[in-house]
Amino acid sequence: MFNRLSRRHFARIAGWSALGLSTISAESAQADSRRSLPSGFPRNFLWGTATSAYQIEGAVNEDGRGPSIWDRFAHTDGKIGDHSTADVANDHYHRYKEDVQLIKALGAKAYRFSIAWPRVFPEGTGSPNPKGLDFYDRLLDELLANGIEPFATLYHWDLPQALQDRFGGWMSRDTSKAFADYAGYVAAHLSDRVKKIFTINECHRLVYSGYGAGIDAPGLSLPPQELNQVMHHVALGHGLAAQAVRAHGRTGTRVGPAENLVVCIPAIETPANIRATEIATRELNAGYLTVILEGKYTDGFLAYAGKNAPKYTAEDLKVISSPIDFVGLNIYLPHHYVVAADNKSGFSLLPFPSTFPHMESDWLKIGPEAMYWAPRQVAKLWNVKSIYITENGASASDQPAADGNIYDLDRIMYLRNYLTQLQRATSEGVPVRGYFLWSLMDNFEWTDGFEKRFGLYRVDFKTQRRTPKLSASFYREVIERNKVV
Ligand code: BG6
DSSP, X not given: OHHHHHHHHHTTGGGGGGSOHHHHHHHHHHHHHHHOOOSSOOTTOEEEEEOOHHHHOOOTTSTTOOOBHHHHHHTSTTSSTTSOOSSSTTOHHHHHHHHHHHHHHHTOOEEEEEOOHHHHOTTSSSSOOHHHHHHHHHHHHHHHHTTOEEEEEEESSOOBHHHHHHHOGGGSHHHHHHHHHHHHHHHXXXXXXXXXXXXXXXXXXXXXXXXXXXXXXXXOXXXXXXXXXXXXXXXXXXXXXXXXXXXXXOTTOEEEEEEOOOOEEESSOOHHHHHHHHHHHHHHXXXXXXXXHHSSOOHHHHHHHGGXXXXXXXXXXXXXXXXXXXXXXXXXXXXXXXXXOSSSSSEEEOOOOTTOOBOSSTTOBOOTTHHHHHHHHHHHHHOOOOEXXXXXXXXXXXXXXXXXOOOOHHHHHHHHHHHHHHHHHHHTTOOEEXXXXXXXXXXXXXXXXXXXXXOSEEEETTTTEEEEOHHHHHHHHHHHHTSOO
């Protein structure tokens, strides 16, 4: 839907050159004054790293874990670029103590990991598997003993295969309900030690890549109405889970989503473009953050979806917009540069030139301003008081130099620029409380297998040896000085 919407708007940008030059220069001057940054991040700013269960744990058949849709998908011929699976991955299930030391060595005080639903409920529902939860018990104890605050994500895409087989996964609201039961169970058992819980990682990607484009598990390409229905069930799952965490978590347990919102940036920082960008952000995130934070689908979305709109009740919308304590944002790239337009929507999305730079992954365009505008818009549009950057990071070639070290200067360049923009945001009072770098270590990067590396630590997947890259030293320095270095 969004791609088609984007294309529609690309067609309407012809008038962009009508933007007044005088307006631009006056605004540039204002923007310049905003750019004189104080030197550091707020006191108590939380620095962390992030991983997810399926990407690092391995041990897929151990201690009663059930199969997930990603096990099935990775074992299907032709789905993973390098024909690998995550059966072993980083063997984190057995090496978690060593990995906690890697976090500690960075000086990071927080760690975002995910809990594998099929470890806890191998069949998705029904009887819990106590050994599955035991692993997270051990991990939490280890983190806390090392002074690292745990942040748990309940769903980072590893749906129990049984739910796919029984209900078609998120095609059914039965999966949303099962998710809530699992969420409540985890909150009841682990919230004595984990106080911050994210419901779903990246609703947007799991729906469109998993059920629309068919490139992620479960590999489906549904027609528009069914796809919008999946989107609705995922948002509903988030809301039901948020309620369950509140109902079953101990006092002080906090909950929110971790979303890869569609990031819109004013092409030039004029008041008109900034306003147009806010409108675009609200519309282009209609199915997730907007409905979660407003309790309704936008008129623009409903008009565009027409007969393909999801079927829902007023009660659903109430559930989806259940109170949350913070918003997590995964920010990697600029999705759109926006200008104001004299059209029905009020904005136009500019086409990207073919020379626009990207990191090793083709999709990972380099647009550091994303890290300023996205949290600023979320705070402003929806009056959000607490934001975490739940993921940000980059793939790089990471070839060892002659001396064996990894001088990942391109990753450092990327991080330095994004963090500079984050600092711009916090210095203006945008309420970003912490930042989780993706990723602690190289891992199974979904359909790229082990071909793409995002880690601060290089992992040799034959020996499981972890070696810090230069970016690990960079990040340690940032953390220690609480400023961009
Ligand atoms: C984020 C995911 O979208 O992007 C991570 O939350 C993922 O799990 C990261 O590893 C990089 O994406 P990819 O597709 O290159 O593995």
